[in-house]
Amino acid sequence: MLGICRGRRKFLAASLTVLFVPAITWIYLFAGSFEDGKPVSLSPLESQPHSPRYTAPSQRERESLEVRMREVEEENRVLRRQLSLAQSRSPSHHRGNHSKTYSMEEGTGDSESLRAGIVAGNSSECGQQPAVEKCETIHVAIVCAGYNASRDVVTLVKSVLFHRRNPLHFxxxxxxxxxxxxxxxFQTWMVPAVRIDFYDADELKSEVSWIPNKHYSGIYGLMKLVLTKTLPxxxxxxxxxxxxxxxxxxxxxxxAVFHKxxxxxxxxxxxxxSDWYLGNLWKNHxxxxxxxxxxxxxxILxxxxxxxxxxxEQMWRLTAERELMSMLSTSLADQDIFNAxxxxNPFLVYQLPCFWNVQLSDHTRSEQCYRDVSDLKVIHWNSPKKLRVKNKxxxxxxxxxxxxxEYDGNLLRRELFGCPSEADVNSENLQKQLSELDxxxxxxxxxxxxxxxxxxHLYFLHYEYEPAADNTDVTxxxxxxxxxxxxxxxxxKHWEGPISLALYLSDAEAQQFLRYAQGSEVLMSRHNVGYHIVYKEGQFYPVNLLRNVAMKHISTPxxxxxxxxxLPMYGLYEYLR
Structure with a gap:
């Protein structure tokens, strides 16, 4: 008990010393700055020798005290920094250190962020980026082809719009x-501060069609190579x-990482x-x-x-031609050529922390990129299995x-306050018409x-139609x-000809319909049925709009x-033709 009391007295004495020394120092400085009851400025201009109030000894004392106080403040800052680092290395946080596999190789990036990534296990806490200007437009490029990819793009855009605070240009x-x-x-979505530009992928096929590609993305998986030529x-x-x-x-x-x-x-x-490029996934890989x-x-940035x-253009073409002489084709499309x-030229790459692309394909070590939910930035379903991929x-x-x-896309029609946006004629006319209502x-x-x-969303599922030779087909x-x-x-079952259907659904119901259709052998065997989703908004059923959408998108006379x-009778399709 006596030892405990002595320990407490020592702790109390140390605490009082820490508190009183700075206080006494500041009192001394404060008192020393008064002469004859009047304050004396310590600014450089008034402390020159030619000043009327200048006295050499008191000036030196004040300067030495000022220097000492700055040193004490700097020591305090260092101690606080060391304390925060010690806390971050506590046992509860050590789980993140096993991601050194990825952090250690970030030699081409910023050295300070590299060291921070190693210490914190690639956590986003240490990845503080310089702020982007409030109304700076962010440019995003996406290669999209076909019916299925169009659905995927919508989900991607939703996730971007949900978090964004800047104007976007897709x-x-x-x-x-x-x-x-x-x-x-996008025309019917009418999201403020979002601009869309399209580039014809079919015109770019000739640029990359000479490259044999085994990847499931096909020829469109190579088009990121020609973005320097395609984009403005x-x-x-x-x-x-x-x-x-x-x-x-x-x-x-x-x-903001561009600044690094x-x-x-x-x-x-x-x-x-994954270990794909290490060549040890299977024998003779x-x-x-x-x-x-x-x-x-x-x-990619x-x-x-x-x-x-x-x-x-010349750089990647020469590399691809040389490697194809021995490799014969690409397995991972543009990724193989980028890596070659x-x-x-390793100096070309800045390695991003791996939480900017958490890859969920088989045989990956994606769990080493994060230790908490807050560390997740971008999730990449880069497996043909997509949501059925194996991952912890x-x-x-x-x-x-x-x-x-399943998020309601209508909720993403929010304004970016304080940012000037291009005038949308359709939006302005709509607001004018609404304001005129009583x-x-x-x-x-x-x-x-x-x-x-x-x-x-037109053609929600895959659609194929071959026009009849006699030009008398009926939808x-x-x-x-x-x-x-x-x-x-x-x-x-009753109508074997082309069908155009407009479905009035919410975002969640649209996904239920997709699962229902993909699980139906009857519906999946029919490719001449166009399903057009009109998303729910308001309390009424827009029967005329739905009918007009279905009528507008038919391919027959x-x-x-x-x-x-x-339910049409069997044979009605052939009878009407």
């Missing part, structure tokens, strides 16, 4: 199908994303999190050349202006993905419904809501307009 390299779908979608010449930087990406943070944080590029660094990439584990191209000056170029935390990632998949009118809600713009046209979904199989509850 550059979509799309084929004719994706352009028709996405142009209608005045565009200096762009974030390039795959369609199977989900954002869990503000994309402005990733845009140094020297000749023109590519921002995350290291590949021979991958393309890569630096270490190689880099994944699902998320491109400095376009510098790449053009470096003659990027980086292997020869796949349930968490799947739930995050499904959140945006809210006291008993029919106000009905009149307002006339001006509601419903988000529309069955109908509209329905979720409660009539069970009629679809029966109608498809004739149509048979029917109610969803009416």
């Amino acid at each position: 550059h979509l390299i799309a084929d004719a199908i994706a352009k028709q779908i996405l142009a209608t979608l 010449s005045n565009l200096e930087r762009v974030i390039v994303l795959d369609t199977d990406i989900t954002f869990a943070t503000d994309i402005a944080e990733l845009w 590029f140094k020297g000749q660094q023109v590519l921002g990439l995350v290291e590949n999190q 021979r991958p393309w050349p890569a630096l270490g584990r190689g880099y994944n191209t699902g998320v 491109l400095l376009l202006d510098k790449l053009r000056k470096m003659k990027w 170029v980086i292997k020869q 935390h796949v349930e968490f990632f799947r739930n995050l993905y499904l959140t945006f998949l 809210e006291d009118d008993l029919c106000y809600e009905f009149r307002r419904e006339r001006f509601t713009v419903h988000r529309t 069955l046209v109908a509209q329905l809501s979720m409660d009539r979904l069970q009629m679809l199989e029966a109608i498809c 004739y149509m048979f307009l029917s109610d969803i509850d009416f």
Whole structure:
């Protein structure tokens, strides 16, 4: 007990000393700054020898005390910094250190961020980026082709819009199908401070069609190589994303990483999190050349202006031609060629922390990129299995993905306050028409419904139609809501010709419909049925709008307009023709 009391007295004495020494010092300084009851300035101008109040001894004392106080303050700052580092190294935080596998190889990035990443286990806490200007436009490029990819793009865009605080400019390299779908979608979505530009992917095929490719993305998986030539010449930087990406943070944080590029660094990439490029996945596995584990191209930061000056087009073409002489084809599309170029020119790459591309394919070590939910930035479903991929935390990632998949896109039509936006004629006309309505009118809600713009996703499922040679084909046209979904199989059995259907669904119901259709052998065997989703908004059922959407998107000279509850007799299609 006596020892405890002595320990407490020592602790109390030390505490009082720590408190009183700075206090006495400040009192001394304060008192010394008064002469004859008047304050004396310590500014450099008034403390010169020619000053009337100058006395050499008191001035030296004050200066020495000032220097000493600055030293004490600096020591305090150092102690506080050491204390915070000690806390971060406590046992509860040591779980993150096993990600050194990835942090140690970030030699081409900023050395300070590298050391921080090693200490904190690649945690985002140490990845503080310089702030992006409030109204700076962020440019995003996406290659999109086909019906399925168009659905994936919507989920990606939702996740970006949910977190964003800056204007966005999407550059979509799309084929004719994706352009028709996405142009209608964004036009009816009417999201403020979002601009969309399309680039014809079919025109770019000749640039990369000479490269044999085994990847499931096909020829479109190579088009990121020609972005320097495709995108506007005045565009200096762009974030390039795959369609199977989900954002869990503000994309402005990733845009800010451009400020960390140094020297000749023109590519921002995350290291590949599988052993693919190490060549040890199976016997006789021979991958393309890569630096270490190689880099994944699902998320790319491109400095376009510098790449053009470096003659990027010539650089990747020469590399691809040389490697194809022995490799014969690419296995991972553009990623193989990017890695071959980086292997020869490692100075081109700035390695991003791996939480900017958490890869969820089989055989990856993605769990080493995060220690907490707050560390997750970007999730990449880079496996053909997509949501069925094997991963320790796949349930968490799947739930995050499904959140945006079923999220009401109408809620993302929010203004960016304080940022000037380009005048949208359609939006301005809509606001003008709504302002002219009388809210006291008993029919106000009905009149307002006339001006509601419903988000529309055309051809939600794969669609194929070959026109009849005699030009007398007929399309069955109908509209329905979720409660009539069970009629679809029966109608498809009774009508073998083309069908155009408008479905009035919420975002969540659209995903239920997708699962229902993909699980139906009858519906999956029919490719001449166009499903057009008109998303719910308001309290009324817009029957005329739905009918018009279904009628507008038919491919035949004739149509048979029917109610969803009416089942056509067998042979009616051939009879009407």
